[in-house]
Amino acid sequence: MLTGEGLWFRYAPQLPWVIQAQTLAVEPGEVVGLMAPSGFGKTTLAKLLAGYLAPTKGRVSVDSQPLPRRRYCPVQLVFQNPELAVNPRWRIDQILREGHPPQMHQLDALGIHSGWLTRYPHELSGGELQRIAIARTLNSQTRYLIADEMTAMLDANTQALIWQAVLDYTRAHQIGVLVVSHDWPLVRRLCDRILDLAADQDHCTLVSGVAE
Amino acid sequence: MLSVSNLSVTFSQYEKGLRRKQLTVITDLDLEVQAGEVVAVVGASGSGKSLLAHAILGILPENAAVGGTMLFHGQPLTPERCQQLRGKAIALVPQSVGYLDPLMRVGQQVQRVAQLNGLSKPAARTAVKQTFQRYDLPPQADRCYPFQVSGGMARRVLVSTAVVSQADLVIADEPTPGLHPDVVTETLNHLRELAQEGRGVILITHDIGAALLVADRVAVFYAGTTAEIASAQDFASGNLRHPYTQALWRSLPQNDFVPVPGTQPSPEALPVGCLFSDRCPWVTEACLPERPALRAVRRGLVRCIHADR
Numbered sequence: 142m143l144t145g146e147g148l149w150f151r152y153a154p155q156l157p158w159v160i161q162a163q164t165l166a167v168e169p170g171e172v173v174g175l176m177a178p179s180g181f182g183k184t185t186l187a188k189l190l191a192g193y194l195a196p197t198k199g200r201v202s203v204d205s206q207p208l209p210r211r212r213y214c215p216v217q218l219v220f221q222n223p224e225l226a227v228n229p230r231w232r233i234d235q236i237l238r239e240g241h242p243p244q245m246h247q248l249d250a251l252g253i254h255s256g257w258l259t260r261y262p263h264e265l266s267g268g269e270l271q272r273i274a275i276a277r278t279l280n281s282q283t284r285y286l287i288a289d290e291m292t293a294m295l296d297a298n299t300q301a302l303i304w305q306a307v308l309d310y311t312r313a314h315q316i317g318v319l320v321v322s323h324d325w326p327l328v329r330r331l332c333d334r335i336l337d338l339a340a341d342q343d344h345c346t347l348v349s350g351v352a353e
Numbered sequence: 354m355l356s357v358s359n360l361s362v363t364f365s366q367y368e369k370g371l372r373r374k375q376l377t378v379i380t381d382l383d384l385e386v387q388a389g390e391v392v393a394v395v396g397a398s399g400s401g402k403s404l405l406a407h408a409i410l411g412i413l414p415e416n417a418a419v420g421g422t423m424l425f426h427g428q429p430l431t432p433e434r435c436q437q438l439r440g441k442a443i444a445l446v447p448q449s450v451g452y453l454d455p456l457m458r459v460g461q462q463v464q465r466v467a468q469l470n471g472l473s474k475p476a477a478r479t480a481v482k483q484t485f486q487r488y489d490l491p492p493q494a495d496r497c498y499p500f501q502v503s504g505g506m507a508r509r510v511l512v513s514t515a516v517v518s519q520a521d522l523v524i525a526d527e528p529t530p531g532l533h534p535d536v537v538t539e540t541l542n543h544l545r546e547l548a549q550e551g552r553g554v555i556l557i558t559h560d561i562g563a564a565l566l567v568a569d570r571v572a573v574f575y576a577g578t579t580a581e582i583a584s585a586q587d588f589a590s591g592n593l594r595h596p597y598t599q600a601l602w603r604s605l606p607q608n609d610f611v612p613v614p615g616t617q618p619s620p621e622a623l624p625v626g627c628l629f630s631d632r633c634p635w636v637t638e639a640c641l642p643e644r645p646a647l648r649a650v651r652r653g654l655v656r657c658i659h660a661d662r
């Protein structure tokens with residue numbers, strides 16, 4: 142289980158708290174939505190859970206173990222803008238081979254053309270590059286995926302295609318997913334359970350879209 | 354006001370060994386915008402929607418060749434005329450505050466736009482004040498640097514730049530991704546107001562949901578061409594003509610969330626016939642030999658030979 146317990150965060154002692162006393166958990170194979178108004182620190186929380194930032198107070202753990210500092214992090218984060226997530230000087234196949242390469246059929250499922258593999262990030266469109274950033278996280282070392290507005294830049298058809306491929310993979314491999322998004326219909330469609338930071342508790346449990 | 358027909362944009366690139374490669378990224382693109390209406394241009398990334406904006410604004414890179422015609426108030430939009438009109442009669446609401454000068458206070462930047470449009474310095478200052486008031490921007494916002502304003506405020510500053518320019522035609526490029534629904538609605542309402550004042554507004558977006566909240570008409574782009582131009586009501590009423598538009602609509606999470614598989618063909622490998630033929634559920638032999646022309650079907654325009662079935 143991925144847990145964040147009693148999480149507090151601020152950038153410096155003289156600055157205000159961005160995250161205050163948040164506790165949340167995601168089970169393996171579960172898809173959890175995270176909703177909150179702007180300014181509630183959703184993105185910061187996502188970064189804490191993926192080890193991009195260290196909490197000022199509290200702790201993040203996977204199966205009671207703290208996140209590893211040096212090794213590949215079992216909690217992977219995908220943001221809205223893939224440009225910031227890849228090394229601009231590496232070729233796409235290099236980017237994908239870094240760490241734990243995904244399998245060919247997953248590249249297909251995500252609609253990644255083999256022709257893209259020999260290009261550089263700036264030669265792909267934002268939507269194409271986002272598929273690469275996602276493909277990179279779908280490997281045997283990933284236990285949890287945090288999708289922070291992951292498909293907000295994509296058209297509806299591509300969004301549905303990508304989520305179909307991602308959820309097929311995470312269900313088959315019991316990967317827990319945290320969906321951070323402003324898009325209420327999307328969150329409702331994807332998630333087994335929705336957390337509302339503003340309500341400060343796990344206030345509603347919804348059956349995921351397919352069963353509706 | 355604006356009439357784009359058969360627009361094409363071709364990039365020439367030099368490959369290794371000085372071989373020149375021509376890449377046509379927009380083919381046969383059509384769009385009309387009247388005064389007082391919001392036309393949404395919707396499509397996947399790479400569908401040509403941003404390039405259309407760049408073509409209208411005359412800011413395509415040098416290695417781009419433009420074909421077809423663009424008329425603005427009946428006169429051809431030549432590169433010289435684009436440059437004259439840009440920021441004046443034709444204004445852009447940019448995607449993010451990243452387009453603002455990071456070292457200049459936002460009030461000053463908006464004022465500069467007003468002055469570029471021929472207002473005297475005092476008149477420009479008044480215009481900025483009025484515009485900030487109109488958009489509920491606190492007076493202090495005027496003295497903020499771009500990085501100091503919140504996401505919602507930034508949207509309003511960006512709209513302000515278009516408003517003080519007095520432009521007839523306003524182009525908003527992807528103004529809403531990842532924003533909170535309240536900010537999205539607010540931003541779209543501002544665009545609606547600009548149209549109510551008699552301007553033409555082009556909303557470029559990948560988000561059909563956002564487009565339908567505000568647009569009168571929706572142009573759906575696919576692989577660099579206009580697949581369909583429909584009225585906004587056609588979506589909910591099931592009057593869509595092109596199978597791609599129908600697929601986009603069905604794939605929304607609030608509808609079926611069922612996508613059509615595959616991706617847009619790349620400009621390097623466009624099919625000879627209909628650009629959607631490799632993904633189309635209706636495809637027949639007749640779709641393959643040539644590109645379907647844009648034609649009128651049920652009071653809309655569509656580039657599909659089987660659209661009236």
Ligand code: SF4
Nearest residue numbers: 627630633640657658
């Ligand atoms: S012309 Fe043919 S392939 Fe193209 S959209 Fe229409 S039915 Fe489909």
